[in-house]
Amino acid sequence: MLDKIMKTRLFAWIDERTGAEAIIKSQLTEYPVPKNLNYMWNFGSLALLVLVLQILTGVFLAMYYKPSAALTMGGYTVAFDSVERIMRDVNFGWLIRYMHAVGASAFFVVVYMHIGRGLYYGSYKGPRELLWIIGVVILLIMQGAAFFGYLLPWGQMSFWGATVITNLFGALPVLGEYLQQLLRGGFAVGDPTLNRFFSLHYLFPLLLAAIVGGHVHALHVVHSNNPEGIDVHSDAERINFHPYYTVKDAFGVGIFLTLYCYVIFFNPQMGGYFIEVDNYVPANNLQTPPHIAPVWYLTPWYTILRSFESKLLGVLMMGASLAILFLLPFLDRSKVRSARYRPVFKQMVILFFVCVIVLGYCGHSAPTPTLKLVGQIATTYYFLFFFALLILPKFEKTKPVPDHI
Amino acid sequence: MKLKQLVLAATATVSLLASGAAVANEGHGPALKHAEVNVTDQAQIRRGLDVFTNICMGCHSAKYVTYKGLMDYPEIGLTREQVDELRGSHPLTDGLISDLNPEDAKVSYGKVPPDLSIITNARRGGANYVYSILTGFEHDPAGKVPDGNFNEYFPGNRIAMPDPLSWLGHDESETAELEKQAQDVSAFLAFISDPHQNERRVIGCWVVGFLILLSLVLWRLKVEVWKDVKH
Numbered sequence: 097m098l099d100k101i102m103k104t105r106l107f108a109w110i111d112e113r114t115g116a117e118a119i120i121k122s123q124l125t126e127y128p129v130p131k132n133l134n135y136m137w138n139f140g141s142l143a144l145l146v147l148v149l150q151i152l153t154g155v156f157l158a159m160y161y162k163p164s165a166a167l168t169m170g171g172y173t174v175a176f177d178s179v180e181r182i183m184r185d186v187n188f189g190w191l192i193r194y195m196h197a198v199g200a201s202a203f204f205v206v207v208y209m210h211i212g213r214g215l216y217y218g219s220y221k222g223p224r225e226l227l228w229i230i231g232v233v234i235l236l237i238m239q240g241a242a243f244f245g246y247l248l249p250w251g252q253m254s255f256w257g258a259t260v261i262t263n264l265f266g267a268l269p270v271l272g273e274y275l276q277q278l279l280r281g282g283f284a285v286g287d288p289t290l291n292r293f294f295s296l297h298y299l300f301p302l303l304l305a306a307i308v309g310g311h312v313h314a315l316h317v318v319h320s321n322n323p324e325g326i327d328v329h330s331d332a333e334r335i336n337f338h339p340y341y342t343v344k345d346a347f348g349v350g351i352f353l354t355l356y357c358y359v360i361f362f363n364p365q366m367g368g369y370f371i372e373v374d375n376y377v378p379a380n381n382l383q384t385p386p387h388i389a390p391v392w393y394l395t396p397w398y399t400i401l402r403s404f405e406s407k408l409l410g411v412l413m414m415g416a417s418l419a420i421l422f423l424l425p426f427l428d429r430s431k432v433r434s435a436r437y438r439p440v441f442k443q444m445v446i447l448f449f450v451c452v453i454v455l456g457y458c459g460h461s462a463p464t465p466t467l468k469l470v471g472q473i474a475t476t477y478y479f480l481f482f483f484a485l486l487i488l489p490k491f492e493k494t495k496p497v498p499d500h501i
Numbered sequence: 502m503k504l505k506q507l508v509l510a511a512t513a514t515v516s517l518l519a520s521g522a523a524v525a526n527e528g529h530g531p532a533l534k535h536a537e538v539n540v541t542d543q544a545q546i547r548r549g550l551d552v553f554t555n556i557c558m559g560c561h562s563a564k565y566v567t568y569k570g571l572m573d574y575p576e577i578g579l580t581r582e583q584v585d586e587l588r589g590s591h592p593l594t595d596g597l598i599s600d601l602n603p604e605d606a607k608v609s610y611g612k613v614p615p616d617l618s619i620i621t622n623a624r625r626g627g628a629n630y631v632y633s634i635l636t637g638f639e640h641d642p643a644g645k646v647p648d649g650n651f652n653e654y655f656p657g658n659r660i661a662m663p664d665p666l667s668w669l670g671h672d673e674s675e676t677a678e679l680e681k682q683a684q685d686v687s688a689f690l691a692f693i694s695d696p697h698q699n700e701r702r703v704i705g706c707w708v709v710g711f712l713i714l715l716s717l718v719l720w721r722l723k724v725e726v727w728k729d730v731k732h
Contacts, residue, residue, distance in 0.1 A: 171615075360705070
């Protein structure tokens with residue numbers, strides 16, 4: 097079909113003015129990809145799809161949403177009311193809003209799978225260091241966008257979540273208090289906070305879109321890694337992106353949309369994991385909810401924060417746990433990329449995945465002494481993993497790597 | 502129509518079970534009672550509306566539910582005459598607002614009664630929670646909390662709401678009727694918490710069904726395109 101379009105006079109006209117044919121060839125129809133990618137390589141295109149869905153649904157939500165914490169009848173606010181109006185009175189507003197709310201969780205599901213794949217198969221190693229680093233920037237912006245967005249419905253968890261997180265900035269020395277007030281637009285979370293968070297929630301996805309462009313560009317310079325983690329030299333080992341991977345990605349999109357829509361239409365709150373029960377209670381600055389926990393995708397880092405007695409140390413370690421991802425390509429100097437040929441690394445990285453899930457579980461649950469200890473052990477392993485990589489190549493006996501795919 | 506209702510009831514039950522199971526025991530206190538609630542049953546929702554307007558609305562509002570909505574939602578489907586009788590001089594676009602002034606409520610009960618528009622979403626256990634609370638009034642075994650303020654299922658057991666259905670000390674012969682009232686109003690509240698939920702589940706069957714077929718087609722296409730790639 098693409099061939100036929102490219103033979104039309106209209107396409108020729110466009111091509112003369114844009115070089116479209118060369119772009120399509122170099123980026124799609126003649127863009128070489130290793131032929132042995134498994135289904136773990138589908139999550140990149142899925143992440144792009146969810147980003148587009150989030151931006152589209154968000155644009156429509158913003159047409160009806162009102163960022164105001166002014167009180168209305170029954171202890172609600174203009175913001176909370178406008179969300180309920182979207183759910184009840186706007187035509188298919190419920191669909192758009194559930195797509196957006198479930199989409200936030202779906203975004204993190206696919207991105208965490210994408211990152212996990214990169215870790216397991218050593219996609220962060222040279223020459224893809226910068227590709228990985230851009231990816232970490234994307235993760236941080238995503239987490240920021242999600243955090244800003246969660247304040248907007250102005251429910252109890254919105255309010256108290258924002259209060260707890262902006263409080264963290266206050267723990268930093270010298271500039272802390274200033275930063276905290278700058279974020280809040282005042283001494284406490286309130287109407288000015290809601291307005292600037294709404295503004296930032298609109299800005300961050302635009303940044304994301306731009307940086308994702310950079311991520312894809314960087315990918316197309318260094319090309320995809322593959323499950324064997326070896327460099328690809330001959331044409332026999334490669335296939336063109338289109339049609340092979342477009343059709344494989346399309347199949348992945350089908351599966352993803354099936355699951356995504358199942359949740360949207362049949363269980364949009366996901367039992368309190370995607371939309372927390374307490375967020376259906378309007379924000380009340382005089383009543384702290386019994387248990388404040390961020391949404392599941394931020395809970396691993398919340399556990400790291402809570403694992404330290406000193407608030408400042410907790411904040412710094414939480415920051416370090418994310419910042420260390422930037423250093424990963426330089427910490428791990430092993431010449432072998434894929435965990436398939438690194439027996440020790442394979443066990444370490446699987447344990448790392450388990451550790452992140454444990455951290456997430458601890459952060460979601462109400463704190464108990466046992467859970468705190470478990471969280472501290474998991475936190476220790478989280479950091480240990482990265483530093484162990486520094487010395488691992490010195491004694492790890494890697495398996496022989498194949499010459500070609 | 503029969504089939505549609507069957508599908509609806511089945512999907513509603515499954516998703517209620519799924520969401521209920523995940524949250525029911527997360528809180529503290531005894532496990533909640535199971536409420537026989539069907540958010541597609543117009544008769545039950547209407548009975549629940551009666552309980553709501555006659556009893557709950559003495560103190561509680563449901564401000565996101567308008568009188569017009571009582572006609573427009575097919576799950577309630579009141580006639581214009583029925584709504585006119587209910588609303589008195591209120592405009593059709595008004596929400597179901599209690600006559601109790603919040604200031605007076607504070608004086609009488611110590612706090613403003615919460616709006617009930619989205620209460621089953623806002624409490625763990627949803628309709629089961631509402632049902633358990635309404636039928637959970639007991640004598641305080643420790644004898645500290647006065648009768649009518651002790652509730653087995655309320656966190657901390659001391660509830661400001663005084664036994665609205667007169668559950669405490671009711672005659673044995675009334676049990677079934679009171680349980681029915683409590684379940685009916687729970688059904689009404691579960692419905693209004695998300696008034697497009699039935700529509701959502703019907704559309705969902707089509708959407709998910711279509712996507713499963715689409716995925717199958719795309720899978721075959723993928724296999725077809727890839728058959729010349731040698732591994």
